[in-house]
Amino acid sequence: MKIPVIILSGFLGSGKTTLLLSMLKESKERGVQPGVLMNELGKRDVDGYIVQEHTGTNVEKLLDGCVCCSRKEELLDSLLVLIKRRPDVIYIELTGVANPEEIEKTLQEASLREKLALHYTVTMLDAENALENNSRLSADKQLIRTMRKQLTTADLIVINKSDLVEPEALWKIEKLVRKHNREAEIVFTHYSKINLTPLLAGIAPQPLYTPAPQRAPQAFKGATLKRSYTEQGNVAVKETEEAQHVSFSQVAAVTLTFPQAGSKVLTRQQLEEFFQEWGSSLLRAKGHVHLSEQETVQLVQYAGMNTTWEASRYPGLPYVVFIGMNLNEALLATRWSALFNS
Numbered sequence: 028m029k030i031p032v033i034i035l036s037g038f039l040g041s042g043k044t045t046l047l048l049s050m051l052k053e054s055k056e057r058g059v060q061p062g063v064l065m066n067e068l069g070k071r072d073v074d075g076y077i078v079q080e081h082t083g084t085n086v087e088k089l090l091d092g093c094v095c096c097s098r099k100e101e102l103l104d105s106l107l108v109l110i111k112r113r114p115d116v117i118y119i120e121l122t123g124v125a126n127p128e129e130i131e132k133t134l135q136e137a138s139l140r141e142k143l144a145l146h147y148t149v150t151m152l153d154a155e156n157a158l159e160n161n162s163r164l165s166a167d168k169q170l171i172r173t174m175r176k177q178l179t180t181a182d183l184i185v186i187n188k189s190d191l192v193e194p195e196a197l198w199k200i201e202k203l204v205r206k207h208n209r210e211a212e213i214v215f216t217h218y219s220k221i222n223l224t225p226l227l228a229g230i231a232p233q234p235l236y237t238p239a240p241q242r243a244p245q246a247f248k249g250a251t252l253k254r255s256y257t258e259q260g261n262v263a264v265k266e267t268e269e270a271q272h273v274s275f276s277q278v279a280a281v282t283l284t285f286p287q288a289g290s291k292v293l294t295r296q297q298l299e300e301f302f303q304e305w306g307s308s309l310l311r312a313k314g315h316v317h318l319s320e321q322e323t324v325q326l327v328q329y330a331g332m333n334t335t336w337e338a339s340r341y342p343g344l345p346y347v348v349f350i351g352m353n354l355n356e357a358l359l360a361t362r363w364s365a366l367f368n369s
């Protein structure tokens with residue numbers, strides 16, 4: 028019996044974990060036992076902790092690199108670990124700079140192809156930044172190619188964060204998406220709220236020895252979903268064999284911790300200003316912080332230039348992961364220390 032796999036891809040901060048959380052909630056309501064694999068660029072497991080805290084789901088994690096390149100071997104091992112637990116479905120959340128095509132190829136490897144069946148590849152887009160990303164990130168050609176692959180490989184493209192833009196921007200994004208993928212279903216939403224019934228169609232609690240569910244038997248609006256690469260996508264993305272196996276080049280993650288007791292206490296505003304200070308070179312930041320004794324631990328998230336705060340029960344030492352393009356790590360660390368000494 029093959030286990031269906033759903034891949035969640037999409038640029039940094041586009042809403043993948045938010046979608047995963049609602050998929051896990053829905054799975055629980057259906058009595059479906061999920062296996063979850065999460066990949067993070069940084070050394071700290073921010074999203075895995077969120078998933079465990081919100082849903083109690085046991086997560087298989089791959090930290091500090093991308094499963095489509097530097098952590099490729101470990102992807103295979105982690106999937107084998109998950110398979111042993113006999114889940115009804117496997118959800119793989121990729122880093123924001125991963126090429127889902129590489130993961131699809133891994134699923135075809137001899138040790139996996141008899142056990143796993145790709146069910147859907149979903150790509151999330153952040154409506155607030157999707158139109159500017161091409162020019163904002165143009166210095167990193169490999170990243171641009173990867174983001175294009177995220178579009179061409181998808182069966183379903185979710186244009187998320189629609190609450191942050193005018194309707195006209197959504198039509199422009201749809202036009203852009205269609206240039207790269209004519210076949211995928213496109214849905215517009217905010218906070219990753221989509222109808223999960225088509226996505227989870229055919230996935231049910233599996234008794235032993237039942238036939239594998241059919242892949243994507245239902246579509247979002249009645250049409251049958253097909254895996255296809257548009258001519259445009261194939262022509263536009265001319266890559267060398269070597270380039271195809273690398274998904275990000277100039278994007279890196281830096282984890283910074285807080286000085287021990289006795290140092291100056293930061294305010295939320297100071298931390299938010301610190302994020303803004305790095306301009307477009309800081310693409311994403313997230314972490315668990317404890318700014319003052321008066322406040323509980325907070326999960327802080329910086330995505331698309333917006334900062335959000337949420338109470339958390341994270342028990343460990345506070346930290347923030349910074350993900351950026353050509354981030355000057357030494358300068359970042361110096362400026363970070365200065366925050367507490369000024």
Ligand SMILES: Nc1nc2c(ncn2[C@@H]2O[C@H](COP(=O)(O)OP(=O)(O)OP(=O)(O)O)[C@@H](O)[C@H]2O)c(=O)[nH]1
Nearest residue numbers: 039040041042043044045123188217218328330335
């Ligand atoms: N305003 C707004 N914020 C959103 C929406 N969807 C998600 N967010 C917020 O955006 C931030 C990033 O969301 P995530 O779901 O963590 O995004 P992600 O793609 O998993 O992020 P990475 O894995 O770190 O790349 C969080 O603070 C979310 O609460 C949305 O539709 N609108």
